[in-house]
Amino acid sequence: MQFGGVVAVDNLSLEVNENEIVSLIGPNGAGKTTAFNVITGVYAPTNGAVYFKDKMIACNYPKGPMKKIYAGQNYGKYTTTVKKTPDQITKLNVARTFQNIRLFKDLTAFENVLIAKHMRSKANWLSATLCLNYKEEQKMQKEALELLDILGLMDVKDEIASSLPYGQQRHLEIARALATEPELLLLDEPAAGMNPQETQELTEFIHDIRSKFNLTIFMIEHHMDLVMEISDRIYVLDFGKLIASGVPEEIQNNQQVIEAYLGVPDDDEE
Numbered sequence: 001m002q003f004g005g006v007v008a009v010d011n012l013s014l015e016v017n018e019n020e021i022v023s024l025i026g027p028n029g030a031g032k033t034t035a036f037n038v039i040t041g042v043y044a045p046t047n048g049a050v051y052f053k054d055k056m057i058a059c060n061y062p063k064g065p066m067k068k069i070y071a072g073q074n075y076g077k078y079t080t081t082v083k084k085t086p087d088q089i090t091k092l093n094v095a096r097t098f099q100n101i102r103l104f105k106d107l108t109a110f111e112n113v114l115i116a117k118h119m120r121s122k123a124n125w126l127s128a129t130l131c132l133n134y135k136e137e138q139k140m141q142k143e144a145l146e147l148l149d150i151l152g153l154m155d156v157k158d159e160i161a162s163s164l165p166y167g168q169q170r171h172l173e174i175a176r177a178l179a180t181e182p183e184l185l186l187l188d189e190p191a192a193g194m195n196p197q198e199t200q201e202l203t204e205f206i207h208d209i210r211s212k213f214n215l216t217i218f219m220i221e222h223h224m225d226l227v228m229e230i231s232d233r234i235y236v237l238d239f240g241k242l243i244a245s246g247v248p249e250e251i252q253n254n255q256q257v258i259e260a261y262l263g264v265p266d267d268d269e270e
């Protein structure tokens with residue numbers, strides 16, 4: 001993925017298998033969020049492809065002015081264009097949360113989850129307003145409440161999202177992502193801004209939702225305790241390039257990773 005002359009993600013190839021928890025780590029600016037944005041259809045890759053359950057959901061190759069300035073590898077390898085919007089990718093059962101929380105700030109916690117439920121539904125807001133599809137609407141409301149309960153947000157279901165403490169807003173974002181009934185859940189720095197105790201609770205919580213919702217989880221995270229405890233496998237990016245991949249023990253002992261990342265304490269690390 002190249003932005004003008006900047007190669008943000010360079011020849012990255014990775015896979016996440018069903019039911020795994022896989023983490024993508026690396027220093028600031030390594031290209032992690034860009035990789036998520038390519039996977040979820042926010043950006044078309046400059047030269048590359050993304051597959052979900054063996055189906056191509058994105059594919060692109062250098063075109064127009066990019067033909068001249070493309071600085072990556074595998075020129076000529078990709079020859080088709082497949083571009084699904086983030087919305088279409090959500091409908092394929094891929095959901096994500098964002099580094100900077102993106103809730104509907106002026107709606108309640110319940111409404112935030114209910115809107116996400118509507119993503120899965122044939123009913124639209126108009127038919128909901130006119131009380132068409134009454135049964136489906138009732139079912140979605142019930143499921144939204146169940147999710148709020150599981151996420152420990154029942155007490156604040158009628159609170160305006162922006163008025164909730166930060167930790168609860170993060171939980172609400174996950175509830176909203178789960179409401180779209182994903183098979184693959186992408187979490188972009190879910191523990192950002194959390195203290196060690198909240199981070200530990202989140203670690204257990206991510207474990208729980210994987211089994212409860214039969215999820216595959218792909219996660220960007222800077223909190224190494226969480227990453228090392230929870231990940232089945234880890235990929236490490238540095239300056240857009242993959243420098244290591246493996247199980248947590250391999251990553252912890254990889255000299256290149258230690259130098260690039262683990263050796264440099266993050267500001268919010270203990």
Ligand SMILES: Nc1ncnc2c1ncn2[C@@H]1O[C@H](COP(=O)(O)OP(=O)(O)OP(=O)(O)O)[C@@H](O)[C@H]1O
Nearest residue numbers: 003006008026027028029030031032033034035099
């Ligand atoms: N829309 C964009 N236009 C231009 N450059 C971009 C754009 N998005 C990202 N970049 C650049 O791509 C590189 C990778 O950024 P990215 O945000 O993906 O890194 P990151 O690993 O997620 O960092 P962080 O941990 O700080 O979130 C950076 O050099 C960034 O400035």
